[in-house]
Amino acid sequence: MPERLDSAVEPRLDLDPFSDEFLSEPYPYHERIREAGPVVWLERYELWATARFEQVHATLRDWETFCSSAGVGLSDFRKEAPWRPPSIILEADPPEHTRARAVLTRVLSVRAIEVLRETFQQEAERLVGALVAGDQGAKHGVRFDAIESLAQAFPLKVFADAVGLPADGRENLLAYGNMVFNALGPRNRLFDDAMAQAEPVREWIAHHCSREILSETGLGAQIYQAADDGELTQDEAALLVRSLLSAGLDTTVIALGNAIYCFATHPEQWQRLREDPGLARSAFDEGLRLESPAQTFFRTTTRRVNLAGADLPAHAKILLFLGAANRDPRRWEDPEKFDIERKVAGHVGLGSGIHACVGQSLARLEAECLLGALARHVAAIELDGEPVRRLHNTLRGFDVLPVALTPA
Ligand code: OVV
Secondary structure, three states, rough: OOOOHHHHHOOOOOOOOOOOOHHOOHHHHHHHHHOOOOOEHHHOOOOEOOHHHHHHHHHHHOOOOOOOOOOOOOOOOOOOOOOOOOOOOOOOOHHHHHHHHHHHHHHOOOHHHHHOOHHHHHHHHHHEEEEEEEOOHHHHHHEEEEEHHHHHHHHHHHHHHHHOOOOOOOOHHHHHHHHHHHHOOOOOOOHHHHHHHHHHHHHHHOOOOOOOOOOOOOHHHHHHHHHHHHOOOOHHHHHHHHHHHHHHHHHHHHHHHHHHHHHHOOOOHHHHHHHHHHHHHHHOOOOHHHHOOEEEEHHHHOEEEEEEEEEOOOOEEEEEEEEHHHHOOOOOOOOOOOOOOOOOOOEEEEEOOHHOOOHHHHHHHHHHHHHHHHHHHEEEEEOOOOOEOOOOEEEEEEEEEEEEEEEE
């Protein structure tokens, strides 16, 4: 007789998906996990995991069996106290989730967001125009860090304005977003460093969730309006503003940085975008598929369940490798190819099901405006030095991305 039930579990892998080695170059590890089986047991964390598209997708969609209210990170909220009061949308299940989700779905709908398009477009033109004009004269190319000057600068202006935040201190959203997503992983060095960096801004964040701080017309005010209309309590409104501040900035910064990296390393795809800037929106999604900003999320089983032959007990954590599912050759032709004309709809870079990214229209609008402006004003974009990767428990992206642009 085996000593423990789980000793019979196959296949077992002794990988640490939150080690520097794994996070620096995850794709060969993803392949090992995907090819070991549809569902594997990660010994290090005593945890189930799946890296195949079919199982990741099915798990995301079955919220009754794979719940979010025990946390969507490694930590089980039923066993460990969360580092902050749980999100009422991310870390909740129906019926509680439904009410919060309805408010953000409305406030962030394609139609509601459309009023921001002109402002976003003007800001993208202004930002790209200024960069391309350059200080040193543009003839020999313009060199800068695309993370700071594009991927951060644009959302820090347009997203924070859209929410209704004052100009002062908005860069605090970066350290906070970094913390929120790192906290989904184990309490390793990345977690501790992120916490140390975020500690000084936590009070600022809490203060900027309050009604008095936010402009009267922004997305934050619209959430408080839902509270006035009886859909939420005032405290719930503050927590939903906190969700915007947690998940709305760092994610798009990383996604835009990754898209620029993909183009800088695939010049022929840049030329395709230049020929047809209308491809900007789906090019952004192709970047989300190939270099998924949110690499992983967890779920927790609510009952015993058989997933593709694996017998999971109730209250078990399962790690979903979204970034690996998005490169599963069972689902994608030439998965490692960056092809802005592929049929990319259906990727799980923004999740799937009831918890799929509620801000995705806003993210896509930002990307469409920024990449569109670049496509019109930039003839060529190349790497101009070694990018510096950010090692992170959840997010995959760059801290520094040196590029050289040739103005159009
Ligand atoms: C890390 C994360 C993702 C999505 C939503 C939230 C946080 C939230 O705070 O609601």
